[in-house]
Amino acid sequence: MTLLPTAAKTAPPPRPRANARSRMNTLVGWGFAGPFVAVFALVFLAPIGYSVYLTLFRDRLVGGRSFVGLDNYVQALTDPRFWDGFSNVALFLAVQVPIMLGISLLVALAIDSGRLYGTSFFRIAIFLPYAVPAVVASLLWGFMYGTRFGLVGNINDAFGVSLPNPLSPSLVLASIGNIVTWEFVGYNMLIFYAALRVVPRSLYEAAAIDGAGEWRIVLSVKLPAIRGALVIATIFSIIGSFQLFNEPSILQKLAPNAITNDFTPNLYTYSLSFAGQQHNYAATVAIVMGVITAIIAYAVQLRGMRKKG
């Protein structure tokens, strides 16, 4: 091969070579991407397809499996147990997600400002809870919530106060919100921080020369620059809220009266499927929830992108 790189740039290669090249690109590209796509089809696409298929049938004690059309969907959309769970996760989404993302953003801005003592310690220590499994986080907080032997009980004894039981029906959703916030505040902080790191510093210089103060730079330069990261974190948080399962499922053993089997749509699906053997109806509830999630995530994405333009 004696082809000079400059020659290749100035003169486009002749057609046959280009065709050979694009054939090779196709072959090699699929060769590299093929394994991912194959496994993805097996564990994502096939189950989604199968799930939709399942929703069209119903198993009856007498007569076996029969085709019921959209009956399962009608049942799900008019099922008060489904909507109870849905209203819980919707409330959770409306309260917990803004609090969590707000704290994450403020911490990311504080760390990025370079004005903290021990910057790298802050960054890694606040991130650490992300490495803690939801099971351990829920057990841990569950123990601490205890009014008899837990930290709440300790504080009540030590200070002679009577803090309310965090695992009571009226407080349990907030208590779960606290666990989820604790788990993911550092993860989101890191996503925001990573995005802030790659904002060109010259933009700050330019804004400072124009007379912008620090808050002005945050509002007019930094936040717009990391809009993509904000939108992605919001979408992941919406998906996470609607999928809420691990934390309530584990706390259920400590607070069986406060956390019912339909506390979240996910818990409801789980109990329908694995305790009630109602696979078809469980698949329907899951699909309905999936469609609602996808619509809201998509709307947020559109809104996030429109502001940009």
Add this chain to the structure above:
Amino acid sequence: MTATATTDHVRRAAATSPAAAPPQRTSRRRPSTPLNPRRSVPLTLVTGLVLVYTLLPLGWLVINSTKNQRDLVTSFGLWFGEDVNFWDNVSRTLTYDDGVFVRWLLNTLFYVLAGAGGATVLAVLGGYALAKYDFPGRKAVFAVVIGAVAIPGTALAVPTFLMFSGMGLTNTPWAVIIPSLISPFGLYLMWVFASEAVPDELLEAARIDGSGELRTFFRIALPLLMPGTITVLLFSMVATWNNYFLPLIMIKDPDWYPLTLGLNAWNAQAQTAGGEAVFDLIITGSLLTIAPIVVIFLLLQRYWQSGLSAGSVKE
């Protein structure tokens, strides 16, 4: 954090160089600007509140892993009990019920090795292909994968369970490993990372030198992809190590439990009438469960943080 410090230094030097700012302006700069920040005690204290919030439960865990059952219920949660039982707790956690905890630990390691290792390989190969080869269907692959992220895990759980059950895979390690092999976040990160980290000119030069595509990938692209690869590996490891829902539905036999299911089983046992309450073992077991992953994150933070930063370039 020498690497970060150096980059900051270089960035600041570049930003304050005469080319970027007229020299006459430099003398009139305010005491603290985004480019020339002064460390602030009030800001450190306020951010410190979040630090206390995140570290408090971990401190509680460490303190209470030193207590026996009696001290657990009688002593204050944020201080040590009368006796220090840490090593005794560890050895009882590891030997309780014929050493079932060790079995769960080995299972978890196996799931992580196969699942997260495989997920990383697939994501690196796929991300590299999406970034560096213009092939028909490329955009479709990306759109479908990103779209699928919005589908809740439970929408997939029931049909995946039924499908795997039909294939005879439930209650085997495969049921946990195979779904762990796909990391859409990993694919996305590697795609963005490869676009930035591997220059087309370098690949072209290798081809001109007669290097085959596989050889080019392993000898030239892979070393450049290392920070991104480590980031994907770490985040897949956490996902697999911490996985709860998938094994919960797939695995019935406690011999195949990962640590998360095992700890949950101990907790359930304590709540059932007549079951032995083993809160001390749950607490020490929890500490042993999070320790390895925390250590790995601390040791490798230089690599995964730079990988994450590079990955957010295009967001």
